[in-house]
Amino acid sequence: MTERLLHVDSVTVRFGGLVALDNVSVDIARGTIHAVIGPNGAGKSTLLNVVTGLYRPSEGDVTFEEESLSGRAPHLITRQGIARTFQNTELFGEMTALDNVVVALDSRYACNGISAALHDGRWRASEAEARGEARELLALVGLSEDQDSAAAALPFGKQRRLEIARALATQPKLLLLDEPAAGLRAAEIEALNRVLLDLRTSRGLTILVIDHVMALVMAISDRISVLNFGRKIAEGVPEEVRASPEVIEAYLGKKAAHAFSA
Amino acid sequence: MAGRALIVAIAVAAFFIAPHALAEFHLFQICLVAGTALVVLGLIVVTGFAGQISLAQAAFVALGGYGSAILAARWGIPLWAGVPIVSIGAFVVGFVLGQMTLRVSGHYLALVTLAVTAIVQIALIYSDNVTGGAAGMPVPAFEIFGLTLSTGAQLYYVIVPATAMLFLAVHHLNHSHYGRALAAIRQSETAAELMGLNVLRYKAAAFGASGFLGAFGGGLLAPLSTYLDPAQFGITQSVYFLAVAVVGGMMSPLGALVGSIVFVLLPDFLQAFQTYLGLVFALLLLGFIVLRPEGLAGLRLPKGIVAALPRLGGERR
Numbered sequence: 001m002t003e004r005l006l007h008v009d010s011v012t013v014r015f016g017g018l019v020a021l022d023n024v025s026v027d028i029a030r031g032t033i034h035a036v037i038g039p040n041g042a043g044k045s046t047l048l049n050v051v052t053g054l055y056r057p058s059e060g061d062v063t064f065e066e067e068s069l070s071g072r073a074p075h076l077i078t079r080q081g082i083a084r085t086f087q088n089t090e091l092f093g094e095m096t097a098l099d100n101v102v103v104a105l106d107s108r109y110a111c112n113g114i115s116a117a118l119h120d121g122r123w124r125a126s127e128a129e130a131r132g133e134a135r136e137l138l139a140l141v142g143l144s145e146d147q148d149s150a151a152a153a154l155p156f157g158k159q160r161r162l163e164i165a166r167a168l169a170t171q172p173k174l175l176l177l178d179e180p181a182a183g184l185r186a187a188e189i190e191a192l193n194r195v196l197l198d199l200r201t202s203r204g205l206t207i208l209v210i211d212h213v214m215a216l217v218m219a220i221s222d223r224i225s226v227l228n229f230g231r232k233i234a235e236g237v238p239e240e241v242r243a244s245p246e247v248i249e250a251y252l253g254k255k256a257a258h259a260f261s262a
Numbered sequence: 263m264a265g266r267a268l269i270v271a272i273a274v275a276a277f278f279i280a281p282h283a284l285a286e287f288h289l290f291q292i293c294l295v296a297g298t299a300l301v302v303l304g305l306i307v308v309t310g311f312a313g314q315i316s317l318a319q320a321a322f323v324a325l326g327g328y329g330s331a332i333l334a335a336r337w338g339i340p341l342w343a344g345v346p347i348v349s350i351g352a353f354v355v356g357f358v359l360g361q362m363t364l365r366v367s368g369h370y371l372a373l374v375t376l377a378v379t380a381i382v383q384i385a386l387i388y389s390d391n392v393t394g395g396a397a398g399m400p401v402p403a404f405e406i407f408g409l410t411l412s413t414g415a416q417l418y419y420v421i422v423p424a425t426a427m428l429f430l431a432v433h434h435l436n437h438s439h440y441g442r443a444l445a446a447i448r449q450s451e452t453a454a455e456l457m458g459l460n461v462l463r464y465k466a467a468a469f470g471a472s473g474f475l476g477a478f479g480g481g482l483l484a485p486l487s488t489y490l491d492p493a494q495f496g497i498t499q500s501v502y503f504l505a506v507a508v509v510g511g512m513m514s515p516l517g518a519l520v521g522s523i524v525f526v527l528l529p530d531f532l533q534a535f536q537t538y539l540g541l542v543f544a545l546l547l548l549g550f551i552v553l554r555p556e557g558l559a560g561l562r563l564p565k566g567i568v569a570a571l572p573r574l575g576g577e578r579r
Contacts, residue, residue: 052456078458090453092446103446104457106439116438117431123438130439170458 002029004066005206006051006082006174011060013046013230020046022230023060028174033200033207035217037241038227039250044210045087047227048176051208052084053077064174079107083172085163087179093152097143097162100151101134104169109133137165141195157188164195174206175199181213189213193220218242226250277422281415290414290486295522296425297483302506302518303432304475309504310512311436312468313448314363317500318356318375321382322476324495325352327401327484328386328393329477334402336392342406342420345481349474356473360466379500386492398491401484414486421482428475432515444468505547511557520558 006028013021021043028034036044049055051062053074062069069077092100109130110116115123138147141161146154151162160180167175177196181189197220199205211217217224217238224241226234228250234241241247281289301323308316329348333339339347359378366374386393393399404411404420411417435441443464446454455461484490502525510521524546529539550557 054452054456073460074455075458075460078456084456086453090450092449092453094449095442095445099442103439103442103454103459106442107458110439113435113440116440117434119434119438127438166457 002031004028005030005064006208007063007066008047008051009061009063011047011050011057011062013043013050013055014058019230021050021057024227024230024232026225026232026235028206028208029223030206031200031204032222033196033209033220035221035224036208036210036227037212037217037224039212041229042227043230044227045178048084048178048210051176052082078170081171081173082176083167083170083174084176085160085167085178085180087182089156089159089163091151091159091162091166093150095151096148097138097151097154098131098134098147100162101137101166101169102130104166105130105133108171134169137168140168141165157184160184160192161195168199172205174208177207177209177211179211180209181211181216186215189215192216196220281418286413286415289418291526293414293417293421293486294483295519295526296421297479297486298506298526299518299522300425300428300479300482301476302503302510302522303429303515304472304479305503305507306512306515306518307432307475308468308472309507310517311441311444311448312465314465314468315368315372316375316469316472317372317497317504318359318378319472319476319503320495320497320499321379322352322356322473323480323483323499324382324386324492325355325473326477326480327490328399330481331399331401331484331490332392335399340406341402341404341481341485345478348481349477352473352477353470357466357470359473360469361462363465363469364462376497376500379495379497383492383496386495393492396492398489401488401490404485412485412488417486421486424478424482428478429515429519432475436515440464440467502543505543507557509546509550509557511559513556514559517557517559524558
């Protein structure tokens, strides 16, 4: 059994009368790519918001490297080693692609306030180091040509990759991707798959991806959990999940499930 | 680099030539512009850079003016030391006020900061044994190195260099990780938080900076006006500073300077309309919000002129 990096332990999230997540438990092993799939409104994004600290679970707990994250502020969870991208991209639109990445590096490279006010040698050194690393990260996701473009001016596929570069800048152990393939063309999805597989092998990154684009999920995932109406209905390797009657029912309806099992 | 050195040389030369070339009244106006610009610079940091609306600026100006005057009158601390001390105190007050942004934002934040201005003004009126109450108090003379500076021409040598240095510091900070963080928070608070930025602390620091700059400006303007009374620091004054920032341009320190020049000098050109000055300012403010939300500093010069100018330090963002 491989080491457990993230442990979502019987988490329930309620918004008033609505139960967005109902007693969901998921374990993510270090160094794997784990997918969470499910129809719209199944609670996938809620799960990410709980892990990153944007939502507090009504019940249950999330532990990361066997440490509880409950009640911890989002920026501290990020510093602990969890980074994410957003479904509708949340880039800093007016800033250049390079500065978007540098912002995420600042908590590591930033010099003190007096050096920054004087723009002295120490400030120049820290700035040069941060910019250097930001350029490397942009190169990693294939955006070297675009470093001086405003983030909002980039095409959607590039914005997605910029979000990944920015998330990597926080030096995560766990990378959470919220529907990274939505709205991408087939060729772009393949490029994204290669980037993700490469990140796992070269950086030893653990990835939790949320999506319903099967071309991405089935091709790269080591393990898949399926959510429906806030409950986990199946979990396993891609082949098991693909064959599960509950999953077919959730996606295609009851009749289809009977047709498949018959 | 050579272009930058040339600009610095010209600025220093202009600084020393001006007192000999200009009349006392004009030097007084330069001081007034500089002090006002410093106050408005604080507003640009908190509202323009960090995106947090503040109507507390008049309160910080009052803190700087009254605080340093009281330190001098009661404890004999000279203004040259009192103004920075009080400004640091105002930073702390601003930082604490900034903690409020955890709970309120937008219109509600505007109301909270408005209330701060009202409370400070009322406190000034009712603590009459310290502040002189509604009648106000005189400002002790600005004494430094055994010299007494009282006229605009004399205070010029203190106010202008202090303002220039603080402007430079803010410009540098804006082009460092502080400016980047504030820009990020302004554009997406959630994303900034998830990039590991302590959003609350940055917002509070922006409020602290607005307090520091407001109090410093207030402390420098006080000896210029020689007399303080609570009527100078009301809600109207806070709105006035906001108007200066909007007309000048919220997104760069230059906006504070340009706006202050317009608002300090305009009344002289409009002597005939003195009664309607408030109306002129209101129309100006409305016109800029609707037509030029980036303010005067956001106006683009024709490309030919820009190309001819030497690059002004640093990489553009």
